[in-house]
Amino acid sequence: MNRFDYVRPGTVAEAVQALGADPAARFIAGGTNLIDLMKYDVEKPGKLIDITRLPLGEIEESDGGLRIGALVTNAALAYDARIKERYPLLSSAILAGASAQLRNAASTGGNLLQRTRCYYFYDTATPCNKREPGTGCSAIGGVNRIHAILGASDQCIATHPSDMCVALAALEATVQVSGPQGDRAIPFAEFHRLPGDEPSRDTNLAPGEIIVAIDLPAQTFTTHYTYLKLRDRLSYAFALVSVAAALELDGQTIRTARLALGGVAHKPWRNGEAEALLQGQTATRKTFEAAADLILREAKPQSTNGFKIELARRAIVRGLEQAAAGTPQSQSDKRIQ
Amino acid sequence: MLIDSGSPGAVGTIGITLTINGERRELQVAPWTTLLDLLRERLDLTGTKKGCDHGQCGACTVLVNGTRINSCLTLAVMKDGAEITTVEGLAGLGQREGKNSLHPIQEAFVEHDAFQCGYCTPGQLCSSVGLMNEGHAKTRDEIREAMSGNICRCGAYTNIVDAIEEVMHQGDAR
Numbered sequence: 058m059n060r061f062d063y064v065r066p067g068t069v070a071e072a073v074q075a076l077g078a079d080p081a082a083r084f085i086a087g088g089t090n091l092i093d094l095m096k097y098d099v100e101k102p103g104k105l106i107d108i109t110r111l112p113l114g115e116i117e118e119s120d121g122g123l124r125i126g127a128l129v130t131n132a133a134l135a136y137d138a139r140i141k142e143r144y145p146l147l148s149s150a151i152l153a154g155a156s157a158q159l160r161n162a163a164s165t166g167g168n169l170l171q172r173t174r175c176y177y178f179y180d181t182a183t184p185c186n187k188r189e190p191g192t193g194c195s196a197i198g199g200v201n202r203i204h205a206i207l208g209a210s211d212q213c214i215a216t217h218p219s220d221m222c223v224a225l226a227a228l229e230a231t232v233q234v235s236g237p238q239g240d241r242a243i244p245f246a247e248f249h250r251l252p253g254d255e256p257s258r259d260t261n262l263a264p265g266e267i268i269v270a271i272d273l274p275a276q277t278f279t280t281h282y283t284y285l286k287l288r289d290r291l292s293y294a295f296a297l298v299s300v301a302a303a304l305e306l307d308g309q310t311i312r313t314a315r316l317a318l319g320g321v322a323h324k325p326w327r328n329g330e331a332e333a334l335l336q337g338q339t340a341t342r343k344t345f346e347a348a349a350d351l352i353l354r355e356a357k358p359q360s361t362n363g364f365k366i367e368l369a370r371r372a373i374v375r376g377l378e379q380a381a382a383g384t385p386q387s388q389s390d391k392r393i394q
Numbered sequence: 395m396l397i398d399s400g401s402p403g404a405v406g407t408i409g410i411t412l413t414i415n416g417e418r419r420e421l422q423v424a425p426w427t428t429l430l431d432l433l434r435e436r437l438d439l440t441g442t443k444k445g446c447d448h449g450q451c452g453a454c455t456v457l458v459n460g461t462r463i464n465s466c467l468t469l470a471v472m473k474d475g476a477e478i479t480t481v482e483g484l485a486g487l488g489q490r491e492g493k494n495s496l497h498p499i500q501e502a503f504v505e506h507d508a509f510q511c512g513y514c515t516p517g518q519l520c521s522s523v524g525l526m527n528e529g530h531a532k533t534r535d536e537i538r539e540a541m542s543g544n545i546c547r548c549g550a551y552t553n554i555v556d557a558i559e560e561v562m563h564q565g566d567a568r
Contacts, residue, residue: 064397075395
Protein backbone atom coordinates (compact mmCIF):
# COMPACT_ATOMS: atom_id res chain seq x y z
CA MET A 58 0.00 0.00 0.00
CA ASN A 59 1.24 3.48 -0.83
CA ARG A 60 1.70 6.23 1.79
CA PHE A 61 -1.05 8.83 1.99
CA ASP A 62 -2.43 11.69 4.04
CA TYR A 63 -5.58 11.27 6.03
CA VAL A 64 -8.31 13.73 6.87
CA ARG A 65 -11.60 13.23 8.67
CA PRO A 66 -14.15 15.90 7.82
CA GLY A 67 -17.18 16.51 10.00
CA THR A 68 -19.58 17.82 7.36
CA VAL A 69 -20.52 17.02 3.75
CA ALA A 70 -19.39 20.50 2.70
CA GLU A 71 -15.95 19.91 4.23
CA ALA A 72 -15.72 16.53 2.50
CA VAL A 73 -16.61 18.00 -0.90
CA GLN A 74 -14.13 20.81 -0.36
CA ALA A 75 -11.36 18.38 0.60
CA LEU A 76 -11.91 16.32 -2.54
CA GLY A 77 -12.11 19.41 -4.74
CA ALA A 78 -8.81 20.64 -3.35
CA ASP A 79 -6.98 17.40 -4.16
CA PRO A 80 -7.72 15.38 -7.31
CA ALA A 81 -5.51 12.54 -6.00
CA ALA A 82 -7.72 12.13 -2.93
CA ARG A 83 -10.38 9.45 -2.44
CA PHE A 84 -13.32 9.18 -0.08
CA ILE A 85 -13.27 6.16 2.22
CA ALA A 86 -16.29 4.80 4.10
CA GLY A 87 -16.47 1.02 4.63
CA GLY A 88 -13.16 0.60 2.82
CA THR A 89 -13.89 -3.03 1.92
CA ASN A 90 -13.16 -2.49 -1.78
CA LEU A 91 -10.86 0.55 -1.72
CA ILE A 92 -8.39 -0.86 0.82
CA ASP A 93 -8.29 -4.11 -1.15
CA LEU A 94 -7.51 -2.18 -4.35
CA MET A 95 -4.83 -0.20 -2.51
CA LYS A 96 -3.18 -3.42 -1.37
CA TYR A 97 -2.87 -4.40 -5.05
CA ASP A 98 -1.64 -0.89 -5.99
CA VAL A 99 -4.61 -0.54 -8.32
CA GLU A 100 -5.61 2.53 -6.30
CA LYS A 101 -2.86 4.81 -4.97
CA PRO A 102 -4.60 7.82 -3.44
CA GLY A 103 -2.47 10.70 -2.21
CA LYS A 104 -5.02 11.37 0.50
CA LEU A 105 -7.91 9.50 2.09
CA ILE A 106 -10.91 11.52 3.15
CA ASP A 107 -12.57 9.46 5.90
CA ILE A 108 -16.28 10.25 5.56
CA THR A 109 -17.44 7.85 8.27
CA ARG A 110 -18.25 10.69 10.68
CA LEU A 111 -20.59 12.50 8.27
CA PRO A 112 -24.26 12.49 9.33
CA LEU A 113 -25.39 10.16 6.51
CA GLY A 114 -26.20 7.03 8.50
CA GLU A 115 -30.00 7.14 8.77
CA ILE A 116 -32.93 5.63 6.86
CA GLU A 117 -35.84 8.09 6.75
CA GLU A 118 -39.34 8.38 5.30
CA SER A 119 -39.34 10.44 2.13
CA ASP A 120 -42.20 11.17 -0.32
CA GLY A 121 -43.94 7.88 0.35
CA GLY A 122 -40.67 6.03 -0.06
CA LEU A 123 -37.47 5.83 1.97
CA ARG A 124 -34.25 7.83 1.87
CA ILE A 125 -31.21 5.70 2.66
CA GLY A 126 -28.19 7.64 3.92
CA ALA A 127 -25.03 6.83 1.97
CA LEU A 128 -23.27 5.56 5.11
CA VAL A 129 -25.94 3.04 6.14
CA THR A 130 -24.14 -0.30 6.16
CA ASN A 131 -25.25 -3.08 3.85
CA ALA A 132 -26.22 -5.15 6.91
CA ALA A 133 -28.20 -2.34 8.57
CA LEU A 134 -30.06 -1.80 5.30
CA ALA A 135 -30.82 -5.46 4.65
CA TYR A 136 -32.16 -6.04 8.17
CA ASP A 137 -34.02 -2.74 8.60
CA ALA A 138 -37.65 -3.56 9.44
CA ARG A 139 -39.03 -1.03 6.93
CA ILE A 140 -36.81 -2.34 4.13
CA LYS A 141 -37.67 -5.98 4.89
CA GLU A 142 -41.38 -5.19 4.92
CA ARG A 143 -41.62 -2.71 2.05
CA TYR A 144 -38.63 -3.51 -0.18
CA PRO A 145 -37.96 -7.22 0.40
CA LEU A 146 -36.31 -7.43 -3.04
CA LEU A 147 -33.59 -5.05 -1.87
CA SER A 148 -33.09 -6.90 1.41
CA SER A 149 -32.84 -10.23 -0.41
CA ALA A 150 -30.35 -8.96 -2.98
CA ILE A 151 -28.06 -7.53 -0.29
CA LEU A 152 -28.12 -10.78 1.67
CA ALA A 153 -27.19 -12.68 -1.51
CA GLY A 154 -23.91 -10.77 -1.68
CA ALA A 155 -20.56 -10.80 0.12
CA SER A 156 -20.23 -12.14 3.69
CA ALA A 157 -21.68 -11.03 7.01
CA GLN A 158 -18.37 -9.35 7.93
CA LEU A 159 -18.24 -7.38 4.67
CA ARG A 160 -21.90 -6.38 4.86
CA ASN A 161 -21.29 -5.09 8.40
CA ALA A 162 -18.58 -2.75 7.10
CA ALA A 163 -19.59 -1.84 3.55
CA SER A 164 -21.67 1.29 2.99
CA THR A 165 -24.61 1.91 0.67
CA GLY A 166 -22.77 4.60 -1.31
CA GLY A 167 -19.65 2.47 -1.53
CA ASN A 168 -21.64 -0.45 -2.86
CA LEU A 169 -22.57 1.67 -5.88
CA LEU A 170 -18.96 2.76 -6.35
CA GLN A 171 -17.22 -0.60 -5.98
CA ARG A 172 -15.04 -1.55 -8.93
CA THR A 173 -15.25 -4.59 -11.17
CA ARG A 174 -13.69 -7.85 -10.02
CA CYS A 175 -12.20 -8.50 -13.49
CA TYR A 176 -8.99 -10.45 -12.81
CA TYR A 177 -6.99 -8.26 -15.19
CA PHE A 178 -8.21 -5.00 -13.63
CA TYR A 179 -6.70 -6.28 -10.36
CA ASP A 180 -3.46 -7.54 -11.94
CA THR A 181 -1.19 -4.54 -12.50
CA ALA A 182 1.18 -6.71 -14.56
CA THR A 183 -1.39 -6.96 -17.37
CA PRO A 184 -2.87 -4.36 -19.75
CA CYS A 185 -6.30 -3.01 -18.77
CA ASN A 186 -8.14 -0.10 -20.35
CA LYS A 187 -10.14 0.49 -17.18
CA ARG A 188 -7.06 0.75 -14.98
CA GLU A 189 -4.70 2.31 -17.52
CA PRO A 190 -6.58 3.75 -20.50
CA GLY A 191 -5.08 2.88 -23.86
CA THR A 192 -3.15 -0.21 -22.76
CA GLY A 193 -5.65 -2.74 -24.12
CA CYS A 194 -8.04 -5.33 -22.69
CA SER A 195 -6.52 -8.59 -21.48
CA ALA A 196 -9.92 -10.16 -20.83
CA ILE A 197 -10.89 -10.16 -24.50
CA GLY A 198 -9.52 -13.49 -25.70
CA GLY A 199 -8.25 -14.20 -22.16
CA VAL A 200 -9.93 -15.81 -19.18
CA ASN A 201 -13.38 -14.26 -19.33
CA ARG A 202 -15.73 -16.68 -17.64
CA ILE A 203 -17.09 -13.91 -15.39
CA HIS A 204 -17.30 -11.21 -18.06
CA ALA A 205 -20.05 -9.39 -19.92
CA ILE A 206 -22.42 -10.78 -22.53
CA LEU A 207 -24.40 -7.55 -22.95
CA GLY A 208 -23.37 -3.95 -23.59
CA ALA A 209 -19.60 -4.61 -23.70
CA SER A 210 -17.23 -2.74 -26.03
CA ASP A 211 -14.05 -3.68 -27.84
CA GLN A 212 -12.19 -1.84 -25.06
CA CYS A 213 -13.69 -3.46 -21.97
CA ILE A 214 -15.87 -6.47 -21.13
CA ALA A 215 -15.91 -6.03 -17.34
CA THR A 216 -19.08 -6.51 -15.27
CA HIS A 217 -20.39 -4.55 -12.30
CA PRO A 218 -20.19 -6.89 -9.31
CA SER A 219 -22.98 -5.55 -7.06
CA ASP A 220 -26.11 -7.45 -6.09
CA MET A 221 -27.65 -4.49 -4.25
CA CYS A 222 -27.46 -2.35 -7.38
CA VAL A 223 -29.40 -4.90 -9.43
CA ALA A 224 -32.31 -4.58 -7.01
CA LEU A 225 -31.96 -0.76 -6.90
CA ALA A 226 -32.16 -0.71 -10.71
CA ALA A 227 -35.34 -2.81 -10.70
CA LEU A 228 -36.87 -0.62 -7.98
CA GLU A 229 -35.95 2.55 -9.94
CA ALA A 230 -34.11 4.20 -7.08
CA THR A 231 -32.61 7.69 -7.33
CA VAL A 232 -29.06 8.61 -6.33
CA GLN A 233 -28.76 11.91 -4.44
CA VAL A 234 -25.36 13.55 -4.82
CA SER A 235 -23.70 16.70 -3.57
CA GLY A 236 -20.79 18.46 -5.23
CA PRO A 237 -18.98 21.69 -5.97
CA GLN A 238 -21.89 22.73 -8.25
CA GLY A 239 -24.52 21.91 -5.63
CA ASP A 240 -26.93 19.00 -5.17
CA ARG A 241 -28.53 16.89 -7.89
CA ALA A 242 -30.50 13.66 -8.31
CA ILE A 243 -29.44 10.93 -10.74
CA PRO A 244 -31.95 8.25 -11.83
CA PHE A 245 -30.44 4.85 -11.06
CA ALA A 246 -30.45 3.76 -14.71
CA GLU A 247 -28.23 6.74 -15.53
CA PHE A 248 -25.82 6.36 -12.63
CA HIS A 249 -23.60 3.58 -13.97
CA ARG A 250 -22.15 3.66 -17.50
CA LEU A 251 -21.46 1.18 -20.25
CA PRO A 252 -17.74 0.91 -21.03
CA GLY A 253 -17.84 2.33 -24.58
CA ASP A 254 -14.53 3.98 -25.39
CA GLU A 255 -14.06 5.31 -21.84
CA PRO A 256 -14.08 2.22 -19.61
CA SER A 257 -12.08 3.97 -16.89
CA ARG A 258 -15.29 5.77 -15.94
CA ASP A 259 -17.71 3.49 -14.12
CA THR A 260 -20.32 6.12 -13.27
CA ASN A 261 -21.67 9.51 -14.27
CA LEU A 262 -20.62 11.13 -10.99
CA ALA A 263 -18.92 14.43 -11.83
CA PRO A 264 -15.47 15.19 -10.40
CA GLY A 265 -15.76 16.20 -6.76
CA GLU A 266 -19.24 14.78 -6.20
CA ILE A 267 -20.24 12.63 -3.22
CA ILE A 268 -23.22 10.29 -2.89
CA VAL A 269 -25.28 11.43 0.09
CA ALA A 270 -28.36 9.19 -0.19
CA ILE A 271 -30.36 6.69 -2.23
CA ASP A 272 -34.09 7.33 -2.57
CA LEU A 273 -36.51 4.44 -2.92
CA PRO A 274 -39.81 5.33 -4.61
CA ALA A 275 -43.23 4.58 -3.11
CA GLN A 276 -43.81 1.55 -5.34
CA THR A 277 -42.52 -1.42 -3.38
CA PHE A 278 -43.33 -4.88 -4.93
CA THR A 279 -43.91 -6.74 -1.68
CA THR A 280 -45.51 -9.95 -3.02
CA HIS A 281 -44.30 -10.77 -6.51
CA TYR A 282 -40.54 -10.43 -6.43
CA THR A 283 -37.37 -12.48 -6.33
CA TYR A 284 -33.61 -12.13 -6.38
CA LEU A 285 -32.15 -15.21 -8.00
CA LYS A 286 -28.36 -15.40 -8.01
CA LEU A 287 -26.38 -18.11 -9.80
CA ARG A 288 -22.68 -18.49 -9.01
CA ASP A 289 -19.82 -20.96 -8.76
CA ARG A 290 -20.37 -21.67 -5.07
CA LEU A 291 -23.51 -21.22 -3.03
CA SER A 292 -22.38 -18.33 -0.88
CA TYR A 293 -19.75 -15.61 -0.79
CA ALA A 294 -19.18 -15.49 -4.55
CA PHE A 295 -19.97 -12.96 -7.24
CA ALA A 296 -22.85 -13.66 -9.61
CA LEU A 297 -22.32 -15.36 -12.94
CA VAL A 298 -25.88 -14.28 -13.62
CA SER A 299 -28.44 -12.77 -11.27
CA VAL A 300 -32.02 -11.66 -11.81
CA ALA A 301 -34.06 -9.13 -9.86
CA ALA A 302 -37.68 -9.56 -10.89
CA ALA A 303 -40.64 -7.56 -9.60
CA LEU A 304 -44.21 -7.83 -10.86
CA GLU A 305 -47.61 -6.35 -10.16
CA LEU A 306 -50.29 -8.82 -11.13
CA ASP A 307 -54.01 -8.46 -11.64
CA GLY A 308 -55.10 -12.07 -11.42
CA GLN A 309 -52.70 -13.68 -13.87
CA THR A 310 -52.30 -10.52 -15.95
CA ILE A 311 -49.05 -8.61 -15.61
CA ARG A 312 -49.73 -4.95 -14.81
CA THR A 313 -46.14 -3.88 -14.15
CA ALA A 314 -42.90 -5.74 -14.80
CA ARG A 315 -39.42 -4.82 -13.67
CA LEU A 316 -36.46 -6.94 -14.53
CA ALA A 317 -32.77 -6.25 -13.95
CA LEU A 318 -29.83 -8.56 -14.53
CA GLY A 319 -26.52 -8.71 -12.68
CA GLY A 320 -23.21 -10.29 -13.67
CA VAL A 321 -23.84 -9.82 -17.38
CA ALA A 322 -22.88 -6.21 -18.12
CA HIS A 323 -20.91 -3.15 -17.02
CA LYS A 324 -24.05 -1.99 -15.16
CA PRO A 325 -27.26 -3.56 -13.89
CA TRP A 326 -28.97 -4.51 -17.16
CA ARG A 327 -32.52 -3.47 -17.91
CA ASN A 328 -34.40 -3.76 -21.18
CA GLY A 329 -37.46 -1.49 -21.45
CA GLU A 330 -38.71 -3.33 -24.52
CA ALA A 331 -38.82 -6.63 -22.69
CA GLU A 332 -40.60 -5.08 -19.69
CA ALA A 333 -43.15 -3.49 -22.05
CA LEU A 334 -43.62 -6.85 -23.76
CA LEU A 335 -44.49 -8.46 -20.41
CA GLN A 336 -47.05 -5.82 -19.47
CA GLY A 337 -50.63 -6.78 -20.23
CA GLN A 338 -49.64 -10.40 -20.90
CA THR A 339 -50.62 -13.48 -18.94
CA ALA A 340 -47.93 -14.62 -16.51
CA THR A 341 -46.95 -17.87 -18.18
CA ARG A 342 -43.67 -19.55 -18.95
CA LYS A 343 -44.20 -18.81 -22.65
CA THR A 344 -44.48 -15.08 -21.93
CA PHE A 345 -41.34 -15.19 -19.80
CA GLU A 346 -39.41 -17.04 -22.49
CA ALA A 347 -40.37 -14.38 -25.03
CA ALA A 348 -39.02 -11.67 -22.70
CA ALA A 349 -35.80 -13.63 -22.14
CA ASP A 350 -35.33 -14.08 -25.90
CA LEU A 351 -35.81 -10.38 -26.46
CA ILE A 352 -33.27 -9.42 -23.77
CA LEU A 353 -30.67 -11.89 -25.01
CA ARG A 354 -31.14 -11.21 -28.71
CA GLU A 355 -28.17 -8.82 -28.54
CA ALA A 356 -26.06 -11.01 -26.27
CA LYS A 357 -22.53 -11.62 -27.46
CA PRO A 358 -20.33 -14.35 -25.99
CA GLN A 359 -16.63 -13.98 -25.26
CA SER A 360 -14.19 -16.86 -25.76
CA THR A 361 -15.06 -18.75 -22.55
CA ASN A 362 -18.38 -17.35 -21.30
CA GLY A 363 -20.87 -18.44 -23.96
CA PHE A 364 -22.61 -20.57 -21.32
CA LYS A 365 -23.80 -17.39 -19.62
CA ILE A 366 -26.27 -16.66 -22.41
CA GLU A 367 -28.20 -19.88 -21.84
CA LEU A 368 -27.72 -19.50 -18.07
CA ALA A 369 -29.19 -15.99 -18.26
CA ARG A 370 -32.11 -17.19 -20.38
CA ARG A 371 -33.03 -19.85 -17.83
CA ALA A 372 -32.44 -17.49 -14.88
CA ILE A 373 -34.78 -14.88 -16.36
CA VAL A 374 -37.55 -17.42 -16.92
CA ARG A 375 -37.08 -18.97 -13.46
CA GLY A 376 -36.89 -15.58 -11.79
CA LEU A 377 -40.10 -14.41 -13.41
CA GLU A 378 -41.77 -17.69 -12.43
CA GLN A 379 -40.66 -17.23 -8.82
CA ALA A 380 -41.93 -13.64 -8.81
CA ALA A 381 -45.26 -14.54 -10.41
CA ALA A 382 -45.82 -17.36 -7.93
CA GLY A 383 -44.90 -15.12 -4.98
CA THR A 384 -42.20 -17.58 -3.94
CA PRO A 385 -39.00 -15.51 -3.74
CA GLN A 386 -35.65 -17.30 -3.70
CA SER A 387 -34.42 -17.97 -0.16
CA GLN A 388 -30.88 -16.69 0.46
CA SER A 389 -30.20 -19.40 3.09
CA ASP A 390 -31.94 -22.48 1.66
CA LYS A 391 -30.12 -22.55 -1.65
CA ARG A 392 -32.42 -24.96 -3.47
CA ILE A 393 -33.95 -23.23 -6.49
CA GLN A 394 -37.69 -23.83 -6.58
CA MET B 395 -11.86 19.00 9.67
CA LEU B 396 -12.04 16.79 12.71
CA ILE B 397 -8.64 15.27 11.94
CA ASP B 398 -5.88 16.20 9.50
CA SER B 399 -2.64 14.23 9.23
CA GLY B 400 -0.81 17.15 7.66
CA SER B 401 -0.11 18.64 4.28
CA PRO B 402 0.92 16.52 1.26
CA GLY B 403 4.55 15.55 1.49
CA ALA B 404 4.54 15.80 5.27
CA VAL B 405 2.69 12.66 6.19
CA GLY B 406 2.32 12.24 9.90
CA THR B 407 1.04 9.74 12.41
CA ILE B 408 -2.30 10.25 14.06
CA GLY B 409 -3.27 9.85 17.69
CA ILE B 410 -6.19 7.51 18.29
CA THR B 411 -7.86 5.85 21.24
CA LEU B 412 -9.00 2.25 21.10
CA THR B 413 -10.39 0.06 23.85
CA ILE B 414 -8.99 -3.38 23.09
CA ASN B 415 -10.27 -6.33 25.09
CA GLY B 416 -11.40 -3.94 27.80
CA GLU B 417 -8.12 -2.03 28.01
CA ARG B 418 -8.06 1.59 26.87
CA ARG B 419 -5.04 2.43 24.72
CA GLU B 420 -3.73 5.73 23.35
CA LEU B 421 -1.83 5.01 20.15
CA GLN B 422 0.04 6.90 17.44
CA VAL B 423 -0.54 5.19 14.11
CA ALA B 424 0.40 5.80 10.51
CA PRO B 425 -2.81 6.17 8.45
CA TRP B 426 -2.02 3.15 6.25
CA THR B 427 -1.85 0.74 9.21
CA THR B 428 -4.69 -1.76 9.01
CA LEU B 429 -6.43 -2.72 12.23
CA LEU B 430 -5.09 -6.25 11.68
CA ASP B 431 -1.46 -5.10 11.44
CA LEU B 432 -1.88 -2.83 14.46
CA LEU B 433 -3.15 -5.75 16.54
CA ARG B 434 -0.52 -8.23 15.41
CA GLU B 435 2.60 -6.17 14.77
CA ARG B 436 2.32 -3.38 17.33
CA LEU B 437 0.27 -4.83 20.15
CA ASP B 438 1.40 -8.48 19.98
CA LEU B 439 -2.19 -9.66 19.83
CA THR B 440 -1.29 -12.41 17.38
CA GLY B 441 -4.39 -14.49 18.02
CA THR B 442 -6.07 -12.65 15.16
CA LYS B 443 -4.69 -14.28 12.03
CA LYS B 444 -3.64 -12.91 8.68
CA GLY B 445 -4.87 -15.36 6.07
CA CYS B 446 -5.53 -13.81 2.69
CA ASP B 447 -5.27 -10.14 3.79
CA HIS B 448 -8.01 -9.36 1.22
CA GLY B 449 -11.30 -10.05 2.97
CA GLN B 450 -11.78 -13.44 1.39
CA CYS B 451 -11.02 -15.87 4.22
CA GLY B 452 -12.29 -14.38 7.51
CA ALA B 453 -9.25 -15.42 9.59
CA CYS B 454 -8.82 -11.78 10.69
CA THR B 455 -12.40 -11.38 11.97
CA VAL B 456 -12.68 -9.26 15.13
CA LEU B 457 -15.55 -7.52 16.89
CA VAL B 458 -15.75 -3.74 16.61
CA ASN B 459 -18.34 -2.37 19.01
CA GLY B 460 -19.76 -5.92 19.10
CA THR B 461 -20.00 -6.20 15.31
CA ARG B 462 -17.85 -8.64 13.34
CA ILE B 463 -15.71 -7.23 10.54
CA ASN B 464 -12.58 -8.17 8.59
CA SER B 465 -9.76 -6.35 10.39
CA CYS B 466 -7.58 -6.61 7.25
CA LEU B 467 -9.94 -4.32 5.31
CA THR B 468 -10.14 -1.45 7.77
CA LEU B 469 -7.61 1.17 8.76
CA ALA B 470 -6.88 1.56 12.46
CA VAL B 471 -7.34 5.35 12.26
CA MET B 472 -10.89 4.87 11.01
CA LYS B 473 -11.81 3.02 14.21
CA ASP B 474 -10.69 5.83 16.54
CA GLY B 475 -12.85 5.60 19.68
CA ALA B 476 -14.07 2.05 19.05
CA GLU B 477 -14.16 -0.98 21.32
CA ILE B 478 -12.31 -3.92 19.79
CA THR B 479 -12.61 -7.52 20.93
CA THR B 480 -10.17 -10.10 19.60
CA VAL B 481 -10.01 -13.81 20.32
CA GLU B 482 -7.74 -12.99 23.29
CA GLY B 483 -10.62 -11.03 24.81
CA LEU B 484 -13.43 -13.55 24.36
CA ALA B 485 -12.70 -15.38 27.62
CA GLY B 486 -12.47 -11.97 29.28
CA LEU B 487 -16.02 -11.25 28.26
CA GLY B 488 -17.00 -14.29 30.31
CA GLN B 489 -14.81 -13.31 33.28
CA ARG B 490 -16.30 -9.83 33.48
CA GLU B 491 -19.61 -11.52 34.05
CA GLY B 492 -18.18 -13.32 37.06
CA LYS B 493 -17.01 -16.46 35.28
CA ASN B 494 -13.49 -17.72 35.23
CA SER B 495 -13.46 -19.82 32.14
CA LEU B 496 -13.48 -19.81 28.38
CA HIS B 497 -16.26 -18.12 26.49
CA PRO B 498 -19.10 -20.62 25.94
CA ILE B 499 -18.39 -20.68 22.20
CA GLN B 500 -14.76 -21.60 22.91
CA GLU B 501 -15.88 -24.46 25.14
CA ALA B 502 -18.33 -25.60 22.48
CA PHE B 503 -15.60 -25.58 19.80
CA VAL B 504 -13.49 -27.85 22.02
CA GLU B 505 -16.46 -30.07 22.85
CA HIS B 506 -17.49 -30.47 19.19
CA ASP B 507 -13.96 -30.76 17.75
CA ALA B 508 -14.75 -27.74 15.59
CA PHE B 509 -11.24 -27.36 14.17
CA GLN B 510 -8.28 -29.31 12.99
CA CYS B 511 -5.23 -27.11 12.29
CA GLY B 512 -6.75 -24.18 14.18
CA TYR B 513 -5.57 -21.36 11.94
CA CYS B 514 -9.07 -20.15 11.05
CA THR B 515 -10.37 -20.74 14.58
CA PRO B 516 -9.86 -17.24 16.10
CA GLY B 517 -11.81 -15.79 13.18
CA GLN B 518 -14.46 -18.50 13.41
CA LEU B 519 -14.86 -17.81 17.15
CA CYS B 520 -15.18 -14.03 16.78
CA SER B 521 -17.50 -14.51 13.82
CA SER B 522 -19.67 -16.91 15.85
CA VAL B 523 -20.01 -14.38 18.67
CA GLY B 524 -20.81 -11.67 16.11
CA LEU B 525 -23.44 -13.92 14.53
CA MET B 526 -25.09 -14.47 17.91
CA ASN B 527 -24.98 -10.75 18.73
CA GLU B 528 -26.73 -10.04 15.42
CA GLY B 529 -29.51 -12.50 16.21
CA HIS B 530 -30.65 -13.06 12.62
CA ALA B 531 -29.54 -16.66 12.03
CA LYS B 532 -31.76 -19.27 13.67
CA THR B 533 -31.80 -22.40 11.55
CA ARG B 534 -28.84 -24.56 10.57
CA ASP B 535 -29.07 -23.29 6.97
CA GLU B 536 -29.06 -19.73 8.21
CA ILE B 537 -26.03 -20.33 10.45
CA ARG B 538 -24.12 -21.89 7.56
CA GLU B 539 -24.96 -18.94 5.32
CA ALA B 540 -24.10 -16.38 7.99
CA MET B 541 -20.71 -18.09 8.58
CA SER B 542 -19.78 -18.22 4.89
CA GLY B 543 -17.28 -15.40 5.37
CA ASN B 544 -15.03 -17.77 7.35
CA ILE B 545 -13.19 -20.34 5.28
CA CYS B 546 -11.89 -23.53 6.95
CA ARG B 547 -9.52 -25.46 4.73
CA CYS B 548 -9.60 -28.46 7.07
CA GLY B 549 -13.34 -28.64 6.48
CA ALA B 550 -14.57 -28.47 10.07
CA TYR B 551 -17.75 -26.71 9.01
CA THR B 552 -20.21 -29.33 10.24
CA ASN B 553 -18.73 -29.28 13.73
CA ILE B 554 -18.50 -25.48 13.76
CA VAL B 555 -22.23 -25.26 13.04
CA ASP B 556 -22.86 -27.86 15.76
CA ALA B 557 -20.93 -25.74 18.27
CA ILE B 558 -22.78 -22.54 17.36
CA GLU B 559 -26.15 -24.27 17.46
CA GLU B 560 -25.43 -25.62 20.94
CA VAL B 561 -24.45 -22.24 22.37
CA MET B 562 -27.36 -20.49 20.66
CA HIS B 563 -29.77 -22.96 22.18
CA GLN B 564 -28.22 -22.46 25.62
CA GLY B 565 -29.22 -18.81 25.17
CA ASP B 566 -25.80 -17.92 26.57
CA ALA B 567 -24.45 -16.02 23.58
CA ARG B 568 -22.17 -13.73 25.52
